[in-house]
Amino acid sequence: MAGTSMYSRRQLLLTALISAFALTTTPSFAATEIYDAKTRKWVKYDRATARKMFARNKQAPEAFRPQVVKFRTAEQPGTIIIDGNQHFLYLVQPGHQAIRYGIGVGREGFGWAGIVRVGRVAEWPTWTPPAEMVARDPNAAKWAGGQPGGPDNPLGARALYLYEGDRDTIYRIHGTPEPWTIGLDVSSGCIRMNNDDIVDLHSRIKVGAKVIVLMQGAALYKGV
Amino acid sequence: MPQTRTSCRSAMLAAATLALLAATGCASTNEPQETARSTLQTAPADLQLLCASAVSTQTGTASDKVLPISSRQIDGATYQVELDAAGKRHSCTVDNNGNVTSVRAG
Numbered sequence: 001m002a003g004t005s006m007y008s009r010r011q012l013l014l015t016a017l018i019s020a021f022a023l024t025t026t027p028s029f030a031a032t033e034i035y036d037a038k039t040r041k042w043v044k045y046d047r048a049t050a051r052k053m054f055a056r057n058k059q060a061p062e063a064f065r066p067q068v069v070k071f072r073t074a075e076q077p078g079t080i081i082i083d084g085n086q087h088f089l090y091l092v093q094p095g096h097q098a099i100r101y102g103i104g105v106g107r108e109g110f111g112w113a114g115i116v117r118v119g120r121v122a123e124w125p126t127w128t129p130p131a132e133m134v135a136r137d138p139n140a141a142k143w144a145g146g147q148p149g150g151p152d153n154p155l156g157a158r159a160l161y162l163y164e165g166d167r168d169t170i171y172r173i174h175g176t177p178e179p180w181t182i183g184l185d186v187s188s189g190c191i192r193m194n195n196d197d198i199v200d201l202h203s204r205i206k207v208g209a210k211v212i213v214l215m216q217g218a219a220l221y222k223g224v
Numbered sequence: 225m226p227q228t229r230t231s232c233r234s235a236m237l238a239a240a241t242l243a244l245l246a247a248t249g250c251a252s253t254n255e256p257q258e259t260a261r262s263t264l265q266t267a268p269a270d271l272q273l274l275c276a277s278a279v280s281t282q283t284g285t286a287s288d289k290v291l292p293i294s295s296r297q298i299d300g301a302t303y304q305v306e307l308d309a310a311g312k313r314h315s316c317t318v319d320n321n322g323n324v325t326s327v328r329a330g
Contacts, residue, residue: 030264035256042261063260071270072322074277083269085262090269098270102260115288183260212273216266216294220308 032087032183034061045183054180064088064102064183066197071098078206080118080173082191084111084215087183089173089191091204101201102182103173104192105215112171112189114221118209119163121202124149130170133188152177157195158202162211169221173211174198267295267303267318275305275316278324285309 032045034053043049045061053061064087071090075081081090081098084105090098105111127147129140147153156175161168173191175198176182182194191213193201213221266272272292280287289310298304298317302325307314317326 030262033261033263035259035261037255037259040255045260061260063258073270073273075273081269081273083266085264085266086269087260087262088269113291113293115291210288212291214266214269214272214292216264220291220293 030085034063034183047181047184047186050180050182050184060102060179060182060194066099066101066200068093068097069100070096071100072096073098075210075212078204078209080201080205080209080211082173082211082213082215084113084191084213084218089193089201091201099204101193101197104176104181104184104186106187106189106218107185110187110189111185111215111218112221113213113215113218114164114169116162116164116169116171116211116213116221118160118173118205118207118211119166119168120161120207121205122149122159122161123202124153124157125155125159125174127153127155156192156198158198160198160202160205164221173201265297267292267297267305271295271303271318271320271322272305274322274324275318275327276307278316278318278327279307279309279314282327283309283312283314283329285312 033042034045036043059065069090071092073081073092073096075092077092077094079092081092082088082103083090087103087105089101089103091101092098126149127143128145129137129143133140134144149155154177155172156177159172159174162171162173163169171189171191173193175195176192179194181192186192272295276290276292277287279285280290291308292305293308295303295305301320303318305316305318307316313330315328315330316324318324
């Protein structure tokens with residue numbers, strides 16, 4: 001009985017804390033929209049729409065394909081900037097420019113923000129699901145010992161492992177066998193890119209590159 | 225009589241210019257510059273980072289300890305960016321041209 005009462009009190013406290021947090025912070029997750037040039041209207045771009053459009057066009061919407069854009073920054077060329085809210089990854093170039101790629105990011109509750117670095121990289125990496133994912137996802141459980149690299153591997157063609165100092169954050173920038181998920185909030189906190197794009201990014205960056213992750217309302221990664 | 229000819233020529237020139245503009249796509253169609261967006265309207269990433277750089281310079285905080293945490297558009301040309309600088313909150317305004325117009329603590 002005492003245990004039940006304590007549990008209820010804990011639940012009440014937790015509910016109050018979550019409510020207070022919800023009232024004092026701006027929600028970080030919102031819908032992606034795509035401009036339809038035919039109807040001249042913005043349309044909701046969710047998982048179902050994305051999959052349908054990808055099946056039709058065999059590529060991501062134009063905005064999420066690689067392109068060189070103006071980017072005014074004091075950050076050094078080679079720095080990676082991730083705008084999680086808008087689903088873009090920028091690789092800073094000289095002359096106030098950047099290469100912009102489309103990305104998929106953490107779904108609700110899995111987003112984060114912080115300043116980290118590329119600690120190491122891998123080609124066609126092995127994917128080892130974390131213990132909590134093994135516990136909740138039967139598909140992940142069968143690969144508890146590690147899934148070898150290949151076209152069906154969730155990490156895709158390349159992985160950039162994000163470190164804070166010398167510590168692995170467990171977050172990665174990686175490819176994906178699900179290219180229609182670019183532009184959406186879908187992951188467990190990793191940044192996913194089309195395989196062609198991650199191969200291109202991998203060829204342009206150096207281990208040690210600074211990575212700035214912007215995501216409004218998401219938890220700050222420790223150390224910032 | 226010469227005046228009428230001049231007016232007629234001007235009208236023809238104006239019509240030809242309009243036709244050319246329409247044909248070359250110079251006429252405004254109100255198409256957005258970006259064809260994807262989030263319903264959460266944040267400041268462009270480069271403008272957020274210009275604010276981070278300004279806060280770092282102004283407060284003497286190491287640049288790798290200053291992170292934009294939220295932003296919003298104030299008007300058509302200005303954004304407000306909230307930042308965490310080594311645990312302390314700062315607010316910054318920046319315009320579309322990349323000019324940081326104010327930085328304040330709290």
